Every structure is written in structure tokens, then in C-alpha cells.
Amino acid sequence: MESHRVEVYIYDLSMGMAAHLSPMLIGKRIEGIWHTSIVVYNREYFFGSHGVESCNPGKTAIGTPKEIKYLGDTQVPYSVFIEYLSGLAHSSFTGKSYQLFTHNCNNFSEEIAQFLCGVSIPKYILDLPNEVLNANLGQSIAALVGQLEKSARPIEEEQQQAIARENSPDLSKEIEEARYNSFVLEQRRKTLREKLAKKERKKEKKRKKILDAGGVIPAELEEIAMADTEALNGDEPAPLPSEQAFALEEEEKREDEAKKKARDPPIIYRDFIDVKEEFDGLVSIIDGKLNPEEQKSTEELQQYMIGGEGSWALSDGFLDYINRLLNDKQLPVEARVKILNLLAAAALKDDLILVLHSDRKDHVIMNYAFEIDRLSKEEQEALSLFVANMFDNLSSSEWLLYISEWSFNNQQISNIRVTTKVAVHCLLSDNATLQDRGAAIIYNLASKEVKTVVFDDIAVEITMALLQYFNQKPSEEQLFRCMKSLARFAEISKQEVPQLIQMIGPDPKTFKGTSDRVDALIDQISTRIR
Template identity: 70%
Template structure:
């Protein structure tokens, strides 16, 4: 079913602009225009309070001066609501409101284009430029800003679209559900691994007894061999050959998932885990409590003994917090534990350790203060972040958007990851640049784009990828600055590949930045064939 789309036009000056504009700015202005979109029996508008809605015509401005029918839309309400939610949490949040550059009329223009491919009247969109270009534009700004506050719904009709805390709560619930699901799956895998390990030991004993000519005890006879009574999926125990088959099937599924995605750039052979662990033990010997000593032993089981993350007890994160933040310990302690974590990041069950840190954010708070750490600490943090892209689950964790406050600043996993990437890329240390380029490459290639162009056009900004528009823009600015340092072919390839992705993610802002800031990617043509191919893809977006 189609829905009528209407534009409500208000003069927030209540006729005053027509009366005094000639005297004040030397030209006739018929009104200071505020507009809103009416569709699905609601009036939607944008102001300094963010995106809001109310019953049509119930703002403090009263009856609109004019109502224009823009057309009909066949967009379902659910799709429109999702689109509106996207806008209200990305490009049209309250803090982004600007009286002249990003106002209610820009919002209604975008909604009108989305719903029915129609623009609002040009004279409304041109009004800010007329005022800005006048000699008294700056003087009028406070007055117009005060008038804009009149465009508010009557209190009982007001409904923000949506509230930030609603989205924060929803995102937390999604992450909680994802964690619980993953935790259950990991528990199943751990049980099966233990059962398979036990069966291999039994098989080894059977073969040894038979080789020596002995009689196999009943509990080792193959026909009686069953898994422990600890059930997988809460069901009865399974025969060992079935457990092994299930284990192999899951391994193949994981391999297929990895093959289907863009290969990340990780550093697998840089860390000698045993050497790092021995050095760590030497540095902290005699300085730990009994509980912390036990955590050291658990870490050894996990990293060297071949055990799963289940070997780490609940106190492991307290132990980690001590090692990272106790300034009484030598700085090498922090470097060694970070290097061990970077090696742990390559394990497919590292996500269980990370999810245990959802409350205190020990690891990401430390990474957030990257610029305050010594160079070796920065290198270790960057190595950890880069290696986190080895597995799908841990790379998703790096991109969580749930926020928390640290030292008076709002941050999140994706903000920390972005900060580390930019800081490293723009440093003058080759090792940091290498790892920063890897992180940005991995971020850009993390998410496959929607293939259907029509679908992409209808989605709000920030919905095309898990690398949101603002992150793509920030990383693009870092890349362009880095290009001026004459990077090597390998680094240039990683960065240009990321730039290709960012031109897809943010189809307007990123190409504009490239053209305004430079350097022109085409200046690197001829460096290598694979680079020329990427440069061509970027160049197409610049026209």
C-alpha cells in the first residue's frame, strides 16, 4: 500500500523576516523556513534536540504555513523506521545540528529523496546561503537559533526517534546474546576436545597392550568405549568415533568461513611464546600473591600446555589488570604480557577471554592510552590488535559499538581500534607503521558490501558496513596523510586496498576528501600492477 508524503513548511519568524529582512540585510526574505516530513500519520523533523516526531501539526509552531504533497511512497513502515533509526544515530544526532550547514531542511530533503525520490523546494534549501553571505549573517544567527527552539512538539506528543539509551541497551542485548551463544558453542567444543583426547589415550593404551601380547581390559575394549557421562548438548553420551567425526566437521566449517572472507594481515611468527613467558616469570617472580601465581600457571597451561581457554579461571583478568597497570612492576612486564596476548589472539577461543572483560575493559582501556605508553608497549598493543583479526569472532569484538566512560571520555571497542590504527600509521616508527597499515587493511576488508546497488542506496549512512561512515572518513584522512611519507609498495598496497573499500562504504565523503586533501592516488601509478588495479578502482569513484 502506498502512503502520501507531505512537506510541512513553517516560518519560524512568524512573518517577521518579511518585514525586517530588507532593512537588516539588504534583501527580501519571505521567511525563516522550518520544514518537516509527514508520513505514516506522524510528523518527523530534525533540530538541536536530534530527530523527533509528533502527531502532525502539534509543534509549538502551530499550523504550518503551507503543506506540499511530495508524492507517494511504497517503502514499508518497518524499512522506513529502520532507516530513520540509522539516521538518528549517525549523521543526524543532536550534536551534529548546525543552523546553516546541517539543519531541519537538509533532513527533510534526505527523507524526501529516500521515500519518493523528490526534492523539497530549492528556495528553502538556498535560504542558509542567502543569510550566511549577508553582512549581518553572524548577527542574525543567535536570533534564528532561538526561533528554532520553537519548533518543538507539545510535551505530551513528543517522541524521540530513537533515544540513545534505547540503542545502547539493544546493542548490549545483541552482544550478550552473541556471547551466550558463542559460550555454549565453545563449551560443546571443549567437551568434545576432552573426549577425543581421552579416546586417543585409550587407543594408545589398547595398541600398546595388544603389541605386548596382553589382554585388553574391559574398560578399554573398543565396543564398550563410550564418552564420559558429561553430555554434549545435554544429551546422552556419544560414541568416540561420532565425537571425532563431529569435531572434524566443525573444523571444516570453520575453515570454509575463513576461506570465504578477505584474508587478514596478521603476524604469526613474531612471538616466541615460551621465551616471552619465561622472561615474564623472571620479572614477576616473588612479586605476586598466591592467586596471581596460580593465574601465571594457568596462563602457562593455556599458551604452552595446549589447553583451551577454560584453563583460565575467573581471576585471570584481575591478574592481567595488575600486570598492565601496576607501575611498581617493570615496564618489560607489560611488554611481555602484551606479546603473549598477541600470540593468544591467534587462538580461536580467545573470544572467551575477551568476553570476560566486558565489564572492566582492562585490555581496551590500556590500548586507549596508547599514546602515553613507551614505543615497545605501543608495538605490542598494535600487534595484539592486528592479530585479533585472525578469527571472525575476535574481529567482531574489535568493532563493538557499546560505549563506556574511561578517564572522563566516552569510548568503545571500535573507537579504540580506530585510535590504535591511526596512531600507528602516522607515527615515524616503521614497525608501528607496518602494524597500523595492517589494522586499517583488516578493518576495511572486514565486512563485505551489499551487492545490490538499489538496496545500498536505500540504506542510511553507516549501514553499509561495520566500519561506519565516520570511522571510514577518519581512517581515510590518516591514509592520505600517510601517502605523503612515500611508503613502500607493500604498505601502499595495503592502504590503497583500504581506500578502495572506504570509497564504497562512504560514497560521498571519502571521494571528496581524496580530491580536497590529496595526494591523487594516480600519482602512484606504475609502482606495481596490483597497485595500478586498485588505483583504477579509486579513480572511478572520483568522477
């Protein structure tokens, strides 16, 4: 008989926030709010408040499963399974029979797993409802999970196409490649102008010296040095940029500045780092521990951060150097802290984006940032400083929000998810410095004009973190940042965020009277949750 592979897809409806919030809400830690489905015959089957449904594997609005567990193989013919499934859909698993805690998707998965393979789905999933029901806030959690469960629906064809377009790895790569090429071109033109300017200054000095001596200026010094200017990507002469090209670049700069002024100013830490001190400290730590190529990268870093050169001074091997400093555990923690502080200062430069784009293949920086919860407190502080400062420039802040995914440690992550994790982790830390940086990053995130299919989920995740943070009685400045963010997220996610505020609390009105600017934001939020 023909065999068919049977798998259970395990999703966390809370997107990782259950692990953060459960100790506060129910007094014990639970790892996730589990939704499961059975995948067999190249189809995903699941049960919810709309009854038994199916779709192509992984094509619900929840997204990618947290875990896929192999249950076994079945010899049940497809026709027999469909007949059995139809019977369930019209008897014990109708939409009206759905009960969040006692008769849910996981009970359905268990039923199907037993029928097909004679095995059970993981016990911790079936035991979860009792843990929640026995909690004081069981009913509030039930309402929240009920809202999350609605996302466990097949994506309509139009939505699938839209999300496919938005999340298409090929399209994302093309967009990022185009951005990268644009920045490279702009940087080459900038470097060309710098070289020409230096050449002209040298010639001017030579002219002045000759005139002061009463001599005659040679004819070659009167000519424009078009033929002597080397092209940036070879040895061929390059023409001077036309006046039209310069005018176009100036117009682009004005447009960027206008965009920058139109948004709320980001919270950054401009004078926090003494660049020379950090660089000298790094050199003293790594002295004698680098190979010749890495020593060259140290010199390039000095030219970029202290010598005033552009990012063109950094060679192709610079990211390998960063990778070594961040991930070589033989080096002391101080080396990682120093290079992160230098990157935080570099984030205030508008050409750092060229370095960031060259990391789009190996994701050295974001893979490191994704593991913030495993880093030392000193590394966490330096990393949070870097992420906060990245919002100073439009290009680098947009890079933080890229949605194209890659696999890291068996998880699908993206720049926006890493940025969110860093922000949430810092805000909920017991470290005052991290809390300050986390509030700044969330404020900066909320100030961005973002239009992606994942930003609603990000708004919900950060909202849950903000509500938990409010229980710590933050200062006025921190409260302002968080309320400003909450008001923005309530505007973005018009249904989920207001419902979360109502169900989880605390009510923003409890902070009335803190200051006029906080009161104004509370009024904005209150209009959303009526």
C-alpha cells in the first residue's frame, strides 16, 4: 500500500511573547500559545471557530511554523481520509462546537494523528489549556488567544499574491540590490569629487607658490585635469561630472533632508562615544592577535572613524574583520564592546549603509544581534546603542526594517524581526541603561512610516512589551516615549492593539497627570479603545 508522510505543524500564536509575559500574567512561564495542524497528502488540515479547514502547507495567516514534527507514515488511502474528515466536520468538529480550551485545534490534531498513525501530538501542547485555565487571568488570556486564533485561517488568494509579492525573496533581493547599486554609485561620485577637489587644492598651492616667487604658471596647470582623474573601478580616465549631474545630486539631498525634517526626530546618542578613546582601547586589546589582513582592516577603521575618510576606505574584507571581533570567543568581551561602540558612532555617518549592504549575504551583524539575550550586559548595552543610532539616517533606518528572510539557527529571521527583538529585550530588561535604549528604539520604530505586511504583527508584539513595561512605573521621559509609540501602534493596528490594551492593561489613564505631553497622548489612545 502507498505510504504518506504525516507531520504536525506547531505554531506559536503569541509570536514569542508568551514566554516574556506569562510569568507576569499567570505566575509561571509557558513557552508559547500553541496552534497545531496536520500536514498530509500535501495539504494542511486544522480546526478553529470556522470549523475544519485546509490549505497548502504553511499558507495560513500565521506564517511559518515554529516547529515541524514528523509523526510517522500512514497507509490510509486519501479517499478514506477525506470521507473520515467530512464526517468529523459535520459532527464533532463543527464551527459551533469549537471551544478555545476544551475542544480546539490541538484536540483536532490529536484526533487526526491517532487516526492516521496511532500516535499523539506532543503532550505539552495538550496540557497547555489546563495551565491557563487554572490561572487568575484565565478569562483575559482566553479573550486574547481568541483574537490570535483568528489568524489561523487560510490566506485568501488575493492576500497570498500580495504577500508573495511583498515577501518574495527574489523581489526583496532585487530591491536591496538596486538600493545597494544606487548607494555605490552615489559614493563613487562623492569620492570622485573629493579626489578632484584634493587635486585642485594641490594645483592651487603650486600656482600660488609660483606666483609668490614671481614665476610664470605653466600652461598645464591652467587646464582642467579631466584626463588625469582615475575612474574608481579601473585605471581609465573619468570625465568630470556635469553641472546637470551635480544639480540632480543636490536636489536628491534636499529631498532627503525634507523627508528627515517631516518625521519626528529620532532619539539617538550623538556624543556618547569618544571615538579615539574607543579605537585606542580596541587596538590595545587586539594587538598581536590579528593576521596581516585583519591588521589592514584595523588601519582602514582608523581612516574611516578618525581620519575622516569615507566608507570607500574599507576593503571587501572589512566584514570578515567585524565577524572575527564579534564572534571569536578567544577575544575578551571588551573587544566586542569596543567595536560595537565604534559601529554605534559610525551609524551617525550617512555612508555606513554601504557597509551594511555588503553584509546582505552573510548577515554578520544581524545574526549577532539576534542573540542579544545570550550576550553579556556590556555587549547588550553597546549593541542597543548601535541600533538606536542607526535611526539617525533614513537609509540605515530603512535597512533595519527590511523584511527579506534568511535561516539562522533553524529559524527564519529578518532585519525587522531582529530589530524588534533587540527593542523588546532591552525594554523588558532589569538594566536601566537597556530600558532607556529599548524605549528609544521603540520610539524610533513607531516614528517610521512603514508599509509592510508584517508591521501589524510587530505592532502587536511591541504593544505587549510596552504594557508589561508600564507596570514598572517608568519615568516621565520613558513614559512619553512609550505612550507616543503606543498611540502610533494603535493607529497602525486599529483592532488588535486597542483590544490588547483593554484586556491586558494597565489602562493608560492611570498615568494621567504625569505631564501635559503624556496626557495628550493618553487622550489619543483612549479614543481608540472606546
